[in-house]
Amino acid sequence: MSDEVQPGFVRVRLDLSYDGTAFSGWAKQAGGRRTVQGEIEDALRTVTRSGTTTYELTVAGRTDAGVHARGQVAHVDLPREVWAEHHTKLLKRLAGRLPRDVRVWALREAPAGFNARFSAIWRRYAYRVTDNPGGVDPLLRGHVLWHDWPLDVDAMNEAARRLLGEHDFAAYCKRREGATTIRTLQELSLVRGEDGIITATVRADAFCHNMVRSLIGALLFVGDGHRPPDWPGTVLAAGVRDSAVHVVRPHGLTLEEVGYPADELLAARSKEARNKRSLPVSGCC
Incomplete structure (x- = not known):
């Protein structure tokens, strides 16, 4: 699996926080339950005037229902023209659209090889x-x-x-x-x-x-x-x-x-994190 961004898209890093009390966790769920991912994706679709198109978030760590976050990180791949048109006002527009128990604090173009989940150390x-x-x-x-x-x-x-x-x-x-x-x-x-x-x-x-x-x-x-x-x-x-x-x-x-490594190590870390881990087998004496 590659972390190469599709041609014509920009990978954007989001730093965010939320009070998890009223959320059914981070990840979107069937049945209409309220989730952090769902709220942010809905707000992003609205403020970028993307109609029925949902730009899906990838998060550093999925939190369970009731768990809070002060330093959560996610990324989203946006069409380059959407990012160019909206990025200067996107943060303020999200603040006006999002509910009070979730905030996005920073939005910036991610360095090459960045994956919010797999690049984390x-x-x-x-x-x-x-x-x-x-x-x-x-x-x-x-x-x-x-x-x-x-x-x-x-x-x-x-x-x-x-x-x-x-x-x-x-x-x-x-x-x-x-x-x-x-x-x-x-x-x-x-x-x-x-x-x-x-x-x-x-x-x-x-x-x-x-x-x-x-x-x-x-x-x-x-x-x-x-x-x-x-x-x-x-x-x-x-x-x-x-x-x-x-x-x-x-x-x-x-x-x-x-935590993330230096920019030049992001891609290598992402590849390493995808490998299924096993403990070393100790020798018999």
């Missing part, structure tokens, strides 16, 4: 949770999970360190036919802020379905003392879903940032 998420006995600040209730047991952040960080690196995360993923569950977890750390909110930073080259929310679910069991710090690592090594690992609610999760 990492995605960084934050999951926010509080163990305040009184619950969550009402102004933050759509973005912070309440956990009604005291949490030991040090124990959670000890457990998190055992999960770093390249592994088969099948135990923490909802399987999808034909999709690999091998990922490289680059960062997993938790910090309690002065306001008492614990922010977990999770960064990986990519994530399989429900991976972040399952990892947080396991760490919460360690933090509240129901499991020892080595338990999440034991679950990982077993390679199968454990019924004790809960997928935490989506509203605490936000896609914060997507």
Whole structure:
């Protein structure tokens, strides 16, 4: 599969954010459910006066229903004449057409070889949770999970360190036919802020379905003392879903940032990311 843009088209990068509360996820769905992709594509079709033509977006990471994004990235291929006519006013027109829970912050012609999904080298998420006995600040209730047991952040960080690196995360993923569950977890750390909110930073080259929310679910069991710090690592090594690992609610999760390599490496990264991964086979002694 090539990332060459069709003749007569321009690939445009979009940087955007959204509050996922009222969305049924990123991806368009049958049945008329409200999605981020659907809203942006509808707005783009309207402001470019494209009639019934829909220019389809490709996104860095599909988010589930209720998950937020602050640093999402997508691309769209537009006819060169459409881009030439509208690009100077496109951002402001989208702001006037889009609903208030989704914003496009930047639009620019993408460098050669850019693919919002396959060129990315990492995605960084934050999951926010509080163990305040009184619950969550009402102004933050759509973005912070309440956990009604005291949490030991040090124990959670000890457990998190055992999960770093390249592994088969099948135990923490909802399987999808034909999709690999091998990922490289680059960062997993938790910090309690002065306001008492614990922010977990999770960064990986990519994530399989429900991976972040399952990892947080396991760490919460360690933090509240129901499991020892080595338990999440034991679950990982077993390679199968454990019924004790809960997928935490989506509203605490936000896609914060997507990382890309230097422009000259974009095409090579895109090609590499399409290769199905496998773990190296260890030799027998």
